[in-house]
Amino acid sequence: MLKANGINKRYGHQIVLQQASLEVKSEIKALIGINGSGKSTFLKIVAGIVEPDEGQVVINERDVSSLPPELRHVGYVPQHPALFKHLTVKDNVLYGLRKEAKVDYMKVVEMLDIKDVLHKRPHELSGGYKSRASLARALVPQPQILLMDEPLTGMDVVLKERILPDFRRVLKELQVPVLYITHDPKEAELLADSYAIIDNGKIHSVNTSIEAFDIIHNSILQAYSC
Amino acid sequence: MNKNIIKIFFIPLFFLLIVFPILALIFNLSVDGIQATMVDPFFWDSVKNTMLAALLAAGMAVVVAVGFAYYHLFHPESLVYKVANLFNDLPIALPHTVAGLALLLAFGRKTFGFLGETGAAFTLFVVILAMFFVSYSLAARTLVSGVDNMEPEVIDVARTLGDNTVQVYFKIVLPLMREAIFSGFVLGFSRSLSEFAAVIMFGGNMPGRTQVLASYVFTKVEVGDLDMAVTAAVFCVALSFLIVSVLSIRRPKYAES
Numbered sequence A: 001m002l003k004a005n006g007i008n009k010r011y012g013h014q015i016v017l018q019q020a021s022l023e024v025k026s027e028i029k030a031l032i033g034i035n036g037s038g039k040s041t042f043l044k045i046v047a048g049i050v051e052p053d054e055g056q057v058v059i060n061e062r063d064v065s066s067l068p069p070e071l072r073h074v075g076y077v078p079q080h081p082a083l084f085k086h087l088t089v090k091d092n093v094l095y096g097l098r099k100e101a102k103v104d105y106m107k108v109v110e111m112l113d114i115k116d117v118l119h120k121r122p123h124e125l126s127g128g129y130k131s132r133a134s135l136a137r138a139l140v141p142q143p144q145i146l147l148m149d150e151p152l153t154g155m156d157v158v159l160k161e162r163i164l165p166d167f168r169r170v171l172k173e174l175q176v177p178v179l180y181i182t183h184d185p186k187e188a189e190l191l192a193d194s195y196a197i198i199d200n201g202k203i204h205s206v207n208t209s210i211e212a213f214d215i216i217h218n219s220i221l222q223a224y225s226c
Numbered sequence B: 001m002n003k004n005i006i007k008i009f010f011i012p013l014f015f016l017l018i019v020f021p022i023l024a025l026i027f028n029l030s031v032d033g034i035q036a037t038m039v040d041p042f043f044w045d046s047v048k049n050t051m052l053a054a055l056l057a058a059g060m061a062v063v064v065a066v067g068f069a070y071y072h073l074f075h076p077e078s079l080v081y082k083v084a085n086l087f088n089d090l091p092i093a094l095p096h097t098v099a100g101l102a103l104l105l106a107f108g109r110k111t112f113g114f115l116g117e118t119g120a121a122f123t124l125f126v127v128i129l130a131m132f133f134v135s136y137s138l139a140a141r142t143l144v145s146g147v148d149n150m151e152p153e154v155i156d157v158a159r160t161l162g163d164n165t166v167q168v169y170f171k172i173v174l175p176l177m178r179e180a181i182f183s184g185f186v187l188g189f190s191r192s193l194s195e196f197a198a199v200i201m202f203g204g205n206m207p208g209r210t211q212v213l214a215s216y217v218f219t220k221v222e223v224g225d226l227d228m229a230v231t232a233a234v235f236c237v238a239l240s241f242l243i244v245s246v247l248s249i250r251r252p253k254y255a256e257s
């Protein structure tokens, strides 16, 4: 469970987030917005990677606003798989497990179908498998919320349509709350339970991905009509 | 414009000013000079001193540069970083006689008099310090550019997986920067090999003790043993070629993503 309240963030004179608030319950929530709307910034603030100017982040009733990323128990799947190139896939996947933790990581590995590539190095994997490994790495330490920042960017549509339902099945089975960021309402539809849009530094909930699509559509038109 | 314009100025100038002097050294090699040098124990001492001091200086340079690159990556707003950054490039523009004088005053009789008449000066140990002083900035620059070329998300992910900044630095950043660390070491090593002014002002030029290849060549020219100077000089050229080729053979292995 995630609650972000009244997040403000500016870079120099540019206001990126203005009183942005969002709640993620036990659900997969897609946050949709056009490029440059501040999606990544918002997600990095939740993860503790970027410091907000103002605002509060609460995860499972715990105010984590002043904690560094390593104490927040969030999973992070960035835009590029960002695998650790000097480690095998297995060591990547196990990276978040501290010694005392005994977690059955094979469940995640099998669900994401990466068992056969565990011994490989990241550069030997195809794009799809890199994304799977990146997701597995974030899931294995059992985060309290999973943050995904357009993890399938650059992947072709056919592959996306195959991999997203897979991801959804895994995330549902593990019952992890997810904040999934995308600029593509169609992608959101394949994965999410609920939708929110980010526009002009604010976040609004919407009921359907179609509604999200309309709002995004209009704001793109607005942005490019002078 | 004449499409050969680049060729016309580059080729003659490059060969006249860079290649020709090196060839001049090689053509002046003589059998007598080589024989005399090969049996001169002071020559071999200077080779040994040079290699040993340069290796240690380059090692120290990389270790300190690893510290600097950490501040560059995680605490660029800190006072430590700002001050270190200010001093960092100073040795590059500083005449190396000035560096030698600075070191002499810092570690000489006044402050380190308890070690003897001249403080720490005129020992092989301070030859290493002098080499370190002039080669550190190169190592630091190389490591900083290595850090800057890293994908920031890799660090962010490791943080969310439980690493604090020091853990992620040692477990992720440094292993991924192996190439930069190696280049920093080799650059620091070659800069150390070539150092003359700071070494001679601080460490002296004592055959068998603090004499390095650069000062050996200088001494041989000064006393008129030109043949021996040429031999030692060609030895230096060969050494430099070796280093340059080591650097160019080991190109990025982790370039693919």
Ligand SMILES: Nc1ncnc2c1ncn2[C@@H]1O[C@H](COP(=O)(O)OP(=O)(O)O)[C@@H](O)[C@H]1O
Binding pocket: A011, A016, A033, A034, A035, A036, A037, A038, A039, A040, A041, A042
């Ligand atoms: N570190 C930064 N410094 C300055 N401006 C930034 C920085 N990060 C992001 N921005 C700016 O903030 C805005 C939002 O960026 P981002 O959150 O990456 O958008 P999105 O992920 O929705 O594409 C963009 O205009 C971007 O240029």
Ligand SMILES: [Mg+2]
Binding pocket: A039, A040, A041, A149
């Ligand atoms: Mg983004």
